[in-house]
Amino acid sequence: MTVIYDRVALIGLGLIASSMALAMQRGGLAGTITGYARSAETRATAREIGLCEVFDSAAEAVADADLVVLCVPVGAMGDVMAQIAPALKPGATVSDVGSVKRAVIDAVALHVPEGVHFVPAHPLAGTEQSGPRAGFASLFDNRWCIVVPTEGTDRAAVDRLSDLWRGMGANLDEMDADHHDLVLAVTSHTPHLIAYTMVGVADDLRRVTDSEVIKYSAAGFRDFTRIAASDPTMWRDVFLTNKDATLEILGRFTEELFALQRAIRTGDGDHLHAYFTRTRAIRRGIIDAGQDTDAPNFGRGPVQR
Numbered sequence: 310m311t312v313i314y315d316r317v318a319l320i321g322l323g324l325i326a327s328s329m330a331l332a333m334q335r336g337g338l339a340g341t342i343t344g345y346a347r348s349a350e351t352r353a354t355a356r357e358i359g360l361c362e363v364f365d366s367a368a369e370a371v372a373d374a375d376l377v378v379l380c381v382p383v384g385a386m387g388d389v390m391a392q393i394a395p396a397l398k399p400g401a402t403v404s405d406v407g408s409v410k411r412a413v414i415d416a417v418a419l420h421v422p423e424g425v426h427f428v429p430a431h432p433l434a435g436t437e438q439s440g441p442r443a444g445f446a447s448l449f450d451n452r453w454c455i456v457v458p459t460e461g462t463d464r465a466a467v468d469r470l471s472d473l474w475r476g477m478g479a480n481l482d483e484m485d486a487d488h489h490d491l492v493l494a495v496t497s498h499t500p501h502l503i504a505y506t507m508v509g510v511a512d513d514l515r516r517v518t519d520s521e522v523i524k525y526s527a528a529g530f531r532d533f534t535r536i537a538a539s540d541p542t543m544w545r546d547v548f549l550t551n552k553d554a555t556l557e558i559l560g561r562f563t564e565e566l567f568a569l570q571r572a573i574r575t576g577d578g579d580h581l582h583a584y585f586t587r588t589r590a591i592r593r594g595i596i597d598a599g600q601d602t603d604a605p606n607f608g609r610g611p612v613q614r
């Protein structure tokens with residue numbers, strides 16, 4: 310149990326902030342945890358469950374904090390930063406957990422006062438749930454947290470924030486913002502869009518009733534519906550702020566989909582078989598690297614096959 314920051318303020322008290330509060334408490338990583346959320350209902354819930362010391366204004370929550378973490382939807386990060394800037398303690402670090410990095414950095418960096426460090430980060434862990442009751446202490450265990458230092462970011466501030474994430478169970482990596490956004494467009498953002506679309510298609514197809522969709526949901530489709538239940542505000546903001554990378558990956562996805570569509574129409578079994586063989590190898594590679602939390606060997610190293 311090592312205290313890494315005496316006072317940590319969480320702005321936005323949803324899934325990620327509540328998981329951070331619980332993970333910091335589990336590891337004894339913060340002396341005091343304070344918080345603020347825009348909605349009075351969320352603040353009341355956070356108080357009721359004893360998540361942290363909840364304030365009715367963001368300025369009060371961040372006063373005297375050594376670390377402030379912005380845990381609001383990515384489209385709100387800039388405004389929230391502008392709001393808290395005058396109340397920040399000199400020498401404090403501001404970080405964020407946004408799923409998109411370039412747009413957040415551009416919006417937040419503008420408002421960071423002289424003498425305050427800005428260290429953007431993104432934990433690659435979440436669920437389809439939102440709100441302060443959704444959090445759990447083990448959310449970040451053995452998951453990646455990508456730190457995205459900007460030009461001139463203080464190294465000691467980066468290292469200290471990385472120590473906090475390690476204490477919360479995460480594995481750390483560093484990346485440039487644009488590369489982060491491209492990688493996440495492939496691994497998270499476009500897959501979410503595909504899931505949203507597939508569930509929309511099932512809903513539109515009146516020849517298959519909603520009750521049949523639920524009753525006969527195979528595992529693949531059930532996973533789609535879980536993903537498609539993710540927070541609409543969060544995901545609207547992700548697509549609006551990671552526009553270029555998502556459109557690039559979506560373009561490639563559409564090309565591949567058309568090629569598969571053609572193979573089905575023309576009966577080109579060789580194309581389908583070769584394609585599925587390649588994708589199976591990719592999936593096995595992920596499992597072998599111990600990166601799939603659903604796999605039996607998660608976190609236990611390579612599989613013998």
Ligand SMILES: NC(=O)c1ccc[n+]([C@@H]2O[C@H](COP(=O)([O-])OP(=O)(O)OC[C@H]3O[C@@H](n4cnc5c(N)ncnc54)[C@H](O)[C@@H]3O)[C@@H](O)[C@H]2O)c1
Nearest residue numbers: 321322323324325347380381383385407408435436439440
């Ligand atoms: N959910 C995930 O899977 C996941 C994973 C990693 C990172 N993230 C990122 O973490 C951030 C928070 O996501 P979450 O899942 O915790 O969302 P959430 O919906 O559970 O919580 C968001 C919180 O922000 C508050 N909020 C919204 N707008 C605000 C504003 N303008 N001012 C103050 N508070 C405001 C809401 O009241 C709520 O308390 C997002 O930027 C998201 O991209 C999410």
Ligand SMILES: O=C(O)C(=O)C[C@]1(C(=O)O)C=C[C@@H](O)C=C1
Nearest residue numbers: 408432433434435436437496497
């Ligand atoms: O597991 C899920 O529900 C998630 O969507 C989590 C997930 C992801 O795509 O992996 C979603 C958004 C993030 O920014 C990070 C993690």
